[in-house]
Amino acid sequence: xxxxxxxxxxxxxxxxxxxxxxxxxxxxxxxxxxxxxxxxxxxxxxxxxxxxxxxxxxxxxxxxxxxxxxxxxxxxxxxxxxxxxxxxxxxxxxxxxxxxxxxxxxxxxxxxxxxxxxxxxxxxxxxxxxxxxxxxxxxxxxxxxxxxxxxxxxxxxxxxxxxxxxxxxxxx
Amino acid sequence: xxxxxxxxxxxxxxxxxxxxxxxxxxxxxxxxxxxxxxxxxxxxxxxxxxxxxxxxxxxxxxxxxxxxxxxxxxxxxxxxxxxxxxxxxxxxxxxxxxxxxxxxxxxxxxxxxxxxxxxxxxxxxxxxxxxxxxxxxxxxxxxxxxxxxxxxxxxxxxxxxxxxxxxxxxxx
Numbered sequence: 074x075x076x077x078x079x080x081x082x083x084x085x086x087x088x089x090x091x092x093x094x095x096x097x098x099x100x101x102x103x104x105x106x107x108x109x110x111x112x113x114x115x116x117x118x119x120x121x122x123x124x125x126x127x128x129x130x131x132x133x134x135x136x137x138x139x140x141x142x143x144x145x146x147x148x149x150x151x152x153x154x155x156x157x158x159x160x161x162x163x164x165x166x167x168x169x170x171x172x173x174x175x176x177x178x179x180x181x182x183x184x185x186x187x188x189x190x191x192x193x194x195x196x197x198x199x200x201x202x203x204x205x206x207x208x209x210x211x212x213x214x215x216x217x218x219x220x221x222x223x224x225x226x227x228x229x230x231x232x233x234x235x236x237x238x239x240x241x242x243x244x245x
Numbered sequence: 246x247x248x249x250x251x252x253x254x255x256x257x258x259x260x261x262x263x264x265x266x267x268x269x270x271x272x273x274x275x276x277x278x279x280x281x282x283x284x285x286x287x288x289x290x291x292x293x294x295x296x297x298x299x300x301x302x303x304x305x306x307x308x309x310x311x312x313x314x315x316x317x318x319x320x321x322x323x324x325x326x327x328x329x330x331x332x333x334x335x336x337x338x339x340x341x342x343x344x345x346x347x348x349x350x351x352x353x354x355x356x357x358x359x360x361x362x363x364x365x366x367x368x369x370x371x372x373x374x375x376x377x378x379x380x381x382x383x384x385x386x387x388x389x390x391x392x393x394x395x396x397x398x399x400x401x402x403x404x405x406x407x408x409x410x411x412x413x414x415x416x417x
Contacts, residue, residue: 074376075276076388077308077354078284080397080410082253103275104247105287106367112250113285113371115277136249139415146417182249192364194373195278199285201366204246216248217402225252227410230389235415238252238399243311243407245318 080236083226085148086114087133087166087174087183088125094159094166094175097122098149100228101197102134110204112186115197121154126200130188131172134202135180138212139224139237146233171206181212181223252408255398257320258286259305259338259346259355260297266331266338266347269294270321272400273369274306282376284358287369293326298372302360303344306374307352310384311396311409318405343378353384353395 081100089095101115112134116123126132137145144162151158159166165178169185176183186202193199212223224237253272261267273287284306288295298304309317316334323330331338337350341357348355358374365371384395396409 074282074356074379075279075284076390077356077379077381077385078254078256078274078276078306079390080254080392081276082250084250101276102250103285103287104250104253104273105371106369107247109367110246111367112247113275113287113366115275115285134250142415142417184246184249190364190366192362192371192373194285194362195281195283197278199277199364199371199373201364201371207246207249209249213249217406218248218251220252220401220408224411229392229414233417234389235417236392236413237411237415239396239409239411241408242401243314243409245314245405245407 076230080227080229083145083228085135085137085145085177086122087135087177088122090173091166091168091175093157095122095125095153096148096158098145105201111201112204113199113201115194115199117197121152123198126188129173131174132186132202133169133172133174133176134184134186135177136182137180137226139226141179142226142235145226176208182207182209248402252399252401255317255400257307257309257317257349258294259307259349260294260301262345263338263340263347265329267294267297267325268320268330270317277373283373284376285371285373287366287371289369293324295370298360301345303346304358304374305341305344305346305348306356306358307349308354309352309398311398313351314398314407317398348380354379354381
């Protein structure tokens with residue numbers, strides 16, 4: 074019944090380190106506090122990313138635009154437990170500023186998080202991360218997404234069906 | 246630093262009862278488990294909606310399309326603690342099937358939830374709700390959002406700046 078919340082934005086959760094980064098595609102990402110700045114990510118119990126986050130206690134939420142859709146699809150359909158996703162993807166992993174998990178050069182923002190809480194939610198674990206640093210590209214102007222010029226990835230529904238953000242600004 | 250997760254989908258969280266429904270605009274809504282089907286909603290500590298959810302332990306996530314933007318804006322900028330939002334909005338509140346909190350007739354889906362967990366996350370409380378019923382309109386076909394024909398509301402950034410979903414279907 075979760076399908077009625079879709080379409081949802083799609084992000085990459087990067088865990089692991091620069092030597093063996095493990096990016097996972099995730100739609101289930103949400104802000105949960107202004108002060109401190111916290112976000113939450115729900116990760117399935119069987120995921121390799123869960124193991125990495127449990128060990129290292131940090132992760133990066135990387136924000137992809139539509140040009141990266143093929144890589145996003147790879148990151149969402151291959152498990153890092155038996156394959157090195159870095160070799161299958163075309164993106165560049167670069168050091169983050171304040172966490173061990175790397176950032177992705179081609180993403181329009183990299184949100185560095187340290188885990189402050191983990192909550193069991195059914196078949197997922199909901200990790201609450203404190204945002205300790207953000208690096209962004211010019212897809213953001215004064216902290217506002219430049220939707221007129223950049224197209225962010227959205228998952229239209231479960232499966233291989235994506236869409237993007239409209240470029241219209243609409244006033245209420 | 247949460248602004249880098251935007252644009253985000255915008256929903257209405259309906260609390261209270263049919264006599265005095267209280268809809269609140271919320272971008273901070275996320276699926277957190279397939280089985281059981283759970284979603285989470287982060288609500289600010291000072292919100293009237295928080296008080297209502299704490300008392301009644303249920304709420305509805307109503308999914309608005311762009312035609313409802315004026316009502317969504319009203320629901321997000323007026324507090325139900327001193328005003329009856331029902332009188333300020335043009336939507337129709339109707340009984341839900343399995344929870345006391347009402348649904349909204351004009352919304353494209355009404356996701357009925359019972360609170361199963363609440364977690365303190367900084368200046369918000371993150372309510373985890375089990376989805377106990379959904380009613381949907383023809384904006385969903387076989388559980389898939391009909392994005393070619395319906396435009397769902399997205400908050401482009403904080404403040405009075407909205408956008409919508411693109412109508413393109415993009416394959417990876």
